[in-house]
Amino acid sequence: MYRSWWKILAASLVIYATVAGFLMPVPRMAILNETIRNLYFHVPMWFAMIVLFSISVWYSVRFLASGKESDDLRAVESANTGIIFGLLGLVTGALWAGYTWGEFWSFDPKQNFAAIAVLLYFAYFVLRNAVDEEQKRGKISAIYNIFAFPMMVVLLFVLPRLQDSLHPGNGGNPGFNSYDLDSRMRLVFYPACLGWILVGYWVYSICFRLRSLENKDIH
Template structure:
């Protein structure tokens, strides 16, 4: 029980946010209307992605310090799962944009920079697959990963705020504040952050165990 409580917690939180997100009341704001419920799914995907990419950077640093193969495996698998959540973030955002802005992709500054940030991590995967020697691959990938993370943060969280954007909170466009994001929404959104991050971490641990078993069988 001590080993699975957090898995149960993550599952319960995600189930709760899925049900409450569809059934509880939300503020009736112009343009957004009922599509504001997508906030419970779109933003937590990015939060889970950032959590997983942070884990990846941590283990990349550990690998450079200690050279343990397990740290390299943890770094790559957390990136693999983080990319899945980044794609889910893009898809849920595109669906939301279709209903509020009229098209799936409007080349909004935040959409563009987010796409570039995700491509940084696809490049990470390409880099790993282009190097055959294990230690060299792990070392170069770790260095790349450490530099990619702050670049991703700048692309997603800093640069879009320097110019006009359709996204809330950018370029004079008001964000979700205490007026918009009322107590009903916070009661769903905050558990969604935690729940999806736990689920992402759970998936990452499963992938890590599978890769560890495969490496032992191939050695």
């Protein structure tokens, strides 16, 4: 129980954010209306993805320094879990766009760049599968990961701001915190972000332990 406190916190925050996200009142904004509730689900997916990719690149750097198989496994499994959250971010974003912009994929700059950012990490796994020798595979994919992470940051946070976009906070369009993320929404939004980040870390830790056991059986 002592070591599992953060898992209990993660589950509690996600349950709270989900229930409150559907039931608590939200600001009545033109076009958005009730769809603004998706903020509690869509944005936390991206935050969780970024944290997991940060863990992945950290362990890629460690692997290059140490050559330890466990560091490579941690880099892989955190990237694996990050991809899942990235896909959830794309899906929840497409659903939101469908109800607010009139189409699920409008080729908005941020949609396009977000999709490219996720594809960068699919390429990471394609690269890993293309190399058979274990140490060589780990080193090549670690180097790729170190370059992919800043590219992902640029795609998500820099390039969309240079173009007009329907997304809040881009192209002169004010962000949520500027006009409608009021105190009621913050009570749900911040716990949702923390909860999903912790759940993402939880899933990654389980995947890492399973992969470690598989490798022990193989060796």
